[in-house]
Amino acid sequence: xxxxxxxxxxQTLARTIAESMAVKERLFEACSSVFEQLVEATVSAFSKxxxxxxCGNGGSACDAQHVAGELVGRFLKDRHPLPAIALSAADSxxxxxxNDYSFADVFARQVQALAQPGxxxxxxxxxxxxPNVIRAIEVARQCQAVCxxxxxxxxxKLREITDICLCVPSQVTARIQEAHITLWHALCEEIENRLFxx
Ligand SMILES: O=C(CO)[C@@H](O)[C@H](O)[C@H](O)[C@H](O)COP(=O)(O)O
Ligand SMILES: [Zn+2]
Numbered sequence: 001x002x003x004x005x006x007x008x009x010x011q012t013l014a015r016t017i018a019e020s021m022a023v024k025e026r027l028f029e030a031c032s033s034v035f036e037q038l039v040e041a042t043v044s045a046f047s048k049x050x051x052x053x054x055c056g057n058g059g060s061a062c063d064a065q066h067v068a069g070e071l072v073g074r075f076l077k078d079r080h081p082l083p084a085i086a087l088s089a090a091d092s093x094x095x096x097x098x099n100d101y102s103f104a105d106v107f108a109r110q111v112q113a114l115a116q117p118g119x120x121x122x123x124x125x126x127x128x129x130x131p132n133v134i135r136a137i138e139v140a141r142q143c144q145a146v147c148x149x150x151x152x153x154x155x156x157k158l159r160e161i162t163d164i165c166l167c168v169p170s171q172v173t174a175r176i177q178e179a180h181i182t183l184w185h186a187l188c189e190e191i192e193n194r195l196f197x198x
Contacts (some may be wrong), residue, residue, distance in 0.1 A: 016174075019172070019175055020175055020178050020179075023168065023169060023170045023175045023176075023178070023179050024178075024179060024182060026169040027168065027169065027179050027182065027183070030167065030168070030169040031166050031167070031168070031183060034164060034165065034166050034167075035166065035183065035186070035187070037164050038148060038164050038166065038187060039187065039190050039191070039194070041120065041146050041148070041163075041164060042120055042187065042191055043190075043191060043194045043195060045118055045119065045120050045146060046082050046083075046191065046195060047195065048118060050083075050116065050118040050119045050120065051083035051084065051085065051114075051116075051119050051120075052068075052071065052082075052083065052084040052085070052119070052120040052121075052122060053084075053085050053087055053110070053111060053114060053115060053119060053120070053121045053122065053140075053145075054067055054068060054084065054085070054086050054087065054088075054121075054122045054124065055086070055087040055088055055107040055110075055111075055121075055122070055123055055124065055132070055133055055136050056088060056123065056124030056125060056130075056133060056150075057088070057125070057130050057132065057133070059173075059174075059177045060088075060124035060125060060126065060150075060177065060180070061086075061088035061089075062088075063124055063150075063177065063180055063181060063184065064086040064087065064088045064089070064122070064124055065086040065088060065089050066181070066184070067084065067086070067184050067188070068084040068085060068086040068089070070184075070188045071083075071084035071188065071191075072084055075185075075188035075189060075191075075192055076188075076189060076192060077192045077196055079192060079195070079196040080196075082191070082195075085114065087106075087107045087110045087111070087136070088107075090110065093106070093109075093110060094106045097109045097110075103131075103132060104131040104132050104135050105132070105135065106132050107123075107132050107133065107135065107136035108132070108135040108136045108138070108139040110136075111136045111139045111140050111143065111145075112139050112143070115139070115140055115143035115145045116143065116145070117143065117144035117145065118144070118145070118146070119140075119143070119145045119146070120145065120146045120148055121136065121137065121140035121143075121145040121146070121147055121148065122148040122149075122150065123136055123137045123147075123148070123149050123150070123158055123162070124149075124150040124151075124180060125149070125150070125151055125156065125158050126151060126152045126173040126176040126177060126180075127151070127152065127154070127156050127173075128149065128151040128152065128154060128155045128156020128157055128158035128159055129156035129157055129158070133158065134157050134158060134161065137149070137158065137161050137162060138161065141161070146163055146164070147161065147162045147163045147164075148162055148163065148164045148165070148166075149161075149162035149164070149165035149166065149167075150165075150166050150168075150180050150183070150184075151165060151166070151167055151168070151176070152167060152168050152170055152171055152172075152173075152176040153167055153168065153169050153170055153171050154167075154171065155167045166180075166183055168180065168183075
């Protein structure tokens with residue numbers, strides 16, 4: 001590696017860390033009151049025996065799976081599992097529905113099959129405009145689920161059609177995703193504390 005290449009990679013890392021920290025510094029101000037609403041809604045839903053369904057594309061598909069793992073498995077506490085399903089993890093359903101219907105239906109059809117009144121359906125989309133996430137939330141509303149969005153500063157259509165929407169103050173997909181996972185970790189901790197004692 002040349003010295004020039006080495007210094008360019010250090011600059012990229014330094015800029016990425018600085019940008020990520022700048023977004024995190026604005027995050028509390030932008031999202032704390034909506035975060036409180038989300039805590040109340042999720043704790044209430046789980047207390048009543050309802051479940052959480054999560055969907056997203058790409059990195060947000062992984063976030064959906066990450067969060068479902070923490071709720072069904074554990075975050076910080078050994079406790080009863082909480083019912084959460086990542087719709088992005090259902091390979092056979094995604095390929096069947098994508099192939100036989102359309103990619104825009106891959107999450108909506110699962111929501112139609114699984115969502116009950118009072119369930120929490122979460123769409124994670126940094127643009128707020130991915131058609132399969134938007135369609136999932138539209139179907140969730142018809143099922144009388146609580147509709148939640150995780151998105152970026154603009155919020156896109158997702159912001160307009162959700163009951164509770166966390167809008168990270170950035171327009172950069174990667175920075176938004178990094179803040180989403182921070183919000184999710186805080187939410188998992190608070191859910192565990194409220195439902196199983198701090
Ligand atoms: O992880 C990344 C970029 O960091 C990508 O995989 C990204 O998630 C994909 O481009 C998604 O399709 C973006 O969709 P969305 O967040 O706008 O709904
Ligand atoms: Zn990514």
